[in-house]
Amino acid sequence: MTPGARLAAAIGILSEAETTRLPLDRALERWAKANRYAGSKDRAAISAHVYDVMRTRALLADRMKSEAPRALALAALKLAGGKSVDEIAALAEDGKYAPGPLSEEERAQLEGAGPAGPHDPRNLALNYPAWLDPYVERAYGEALERELAALNQPAPVDLRANLLKTDRETLQADLAAEGINAQPTYWSPWGLRLSSPRRLRGLKAIREGEAEIQDEGSQFVSALLGAAPGDKVIDYCAGAGGKTLAIGAMMAGQGEILACDVEGRRLKRLRERAKRAGLFNIAVEELGPGGLTGMEGRADRVILDVPCSGTGTWRRQPEARWRLTPEGLIRYSGEQAAILEEAAPLVRPGGLLLYVTCSLLREENEDQIAGFLEKHAEFETLPWSACLPEGWPRPGEGAADFLRLSPASTGTDGFFAALLGRAA
Incomplete structure (x- = not known):
């Protein structure tokens, strides 16, 4: 896929997730099944862009004065991806499968779009709806910024060893034999945390009930x-x-x-x-x-x-x-x-x-x-x-x-x- 086609795909996935209210990972899976020509690098790049949008959405919507998936996806290229407006414009016209040229309004909004500053409401930098401000303030107090910043980071993948069929050490060794590096979780003696996320449904340990995907918490x-x-x-x-x-x-x-x-x-x-x-x-x-x-x-x-x-x-x-x-x-x-x-x-x-x-x-x-x-x-x-x-x-x-x-x-x-x- 061309970079422009990847951008168009990300916009389409964001649109479908918004319309159907599917979880984001499900919308990505559905797209991948319907577009099997897309390689692993294409899928990874599209997924990264979609999540970049959602992890900076408050700021993107504010800067573009729009919540439309196309506007958010374009702004994420600049504010999360570090691209210039000219580079974004080139991507938007990169082949027949690209999303299409920037409008004058889009270019103007992108030109003025900058990172969150000290005078911006904190929900823009921390990426949450403004109406939730009193609720998160009550929940966290002085720890609010640290806690909400952590909620904008990618989540790890954890497994729970089923002690009826195996133990954590054996499961760790079995995963290593399949090329998967996993380390023991700290809080749960049942758990293993994967060093990098990957598709797991086809793993022998999952198929045979020796492990379940379950967050350590x-x-x-x-x-x-x-x-x-x-x-x-x-x-x-x-x-x-x-x-x-x-x-x-x-x-x-x-x-x-x-x-x-x-x-x-x-x-x-x-x-x-x-x-x-x-x-x-x-x-x-x-x-x-x-x-x-x-x-x-x-x-x-x-x-x-x-x-x-x-x-x-x-x-x-x-x-x-x-x-x-x-x-x-x-x-x-x-x-x-x-x-x-x-x-x-x-x-x-x-x-x-x-x-x-x-x-x-x-x-x-x-x-x-x-x-x-x-x-x-x-x-x-x-x-x-x-x-x-x-x-x-x-x-x-x-x-x-x-x-x-x-x-x-x-x-x-x-x-x-x-x-x-x-x-x-």
């Missing part, structure tokens, strides 16, 4: 449940089951896990993954209106990985920050409170409830727990590390009740976790 919060062989566990918002499978391995495949979700298609994927992982103690149930019935007071442990804004995953899904709205955040908060109310009765007296989000906003985290405890005197907050397996490192200092992970503080995706105990 997700592995860590799964361990907080402290699930043991013989326990009865409910994963109330299981989704495709990453945490379900990690918990099942903790339980050595013994005991009972009921994985629930409102989307049956995601549970179908979990069934397939559980079989591959050698976990036959996992049952699934699609939730209808009113939640799960007939299980009140029967679960030793319940994990709620609730729907949320996903602010902790912005480095992995940079487009998500532009799809979040004030109304959406209110909706998430309502859903979280409702799920807590539905799931709390499932915990037996003396049992545990683990509340998890991949959000960094207090409205979805500390505020939710405070509101829940006001209504439920039978529950109390426990130290987040109360059930963490012996020998695991403990991020952060002090005796805080809640766990916070973030790219800046732990090098993981952003997570919040609160462990609650029900009175016996």
Whole structure:
């Protein structure tokens, strides 16, 4: 492909992602499948450009006075790629598959486009919607710039060794034999971090259930449940089951896990993954209106990985920050409170409830727990590390009740976790 054709492809992918609201990685995959003539270097260059746009979108839109994918893609060539306006103009006309000549307005906007300066609003440099300013200020305070800057960096790829079939050292050696360099993760004794991102679905370890793709932070919060062989566990918002499978391995495949979700298609994927992982103690149930019935007071442990804004995953899904709205955040908060109310009765007296989000906003985290405890005197907050397996490192200092992970503080995706105990 010519450089101009690559630019046109990036614009097309950005347009499709915006129109369909597909995750950015899915939009890139769809384009690659439909354009198999594109080589690996073409795909890498197009992907890099698309992510450059999303990781600088606030500044690009401000400088171009437009949120159109073409305007953003052109501006990214200058502000993220360091190209001159003449070089950009040449790219835009580079062959019949290029996006086409610059308009006078585009050239004028590009000529005046410069980096974020000291007089610009901070959301332009840190790449987030201006309406979120009071929310991130409340979440981070003085650490705001460091934390949000880390959310603009590329995310690593982590694997979790399935201890029912292998161990971390053996998995590392098996990956090396396939030409993949991976190093042990620090926070999770189950994890390996790849030295460079690559497509993994065809790996023998993945095909045979010896490894799962799972961020180190997700592995860590799964361990907080402290699930043991013989326990009865409910994963109330299981989704495709990453945490379900990690918990099942903790339980050595013994005991009972009921994985629930409102989307049956995601549970179908979990069934397939559980079989591959050698976990036959996992049952699934699609939730209808009113939640799960007939299980009140029967679960030793319940994990709620609730729907949320996903602010902790912005480095992995940079487009998500532009799809979040004030109304959406209110909706998430309502859903979280409702799920807590539905799931709390499932915990037996003396049992545990683990509340998890991949959000960094207090409205979805500390505020939710405070509101829940006001209504439920039978529950109390426990130290987040109360059930963490012996020998695991403990991020952060002090005796805080809640766990916070973030790219800046732990090098993981952003997570919040609160462990609650029900009175016996």
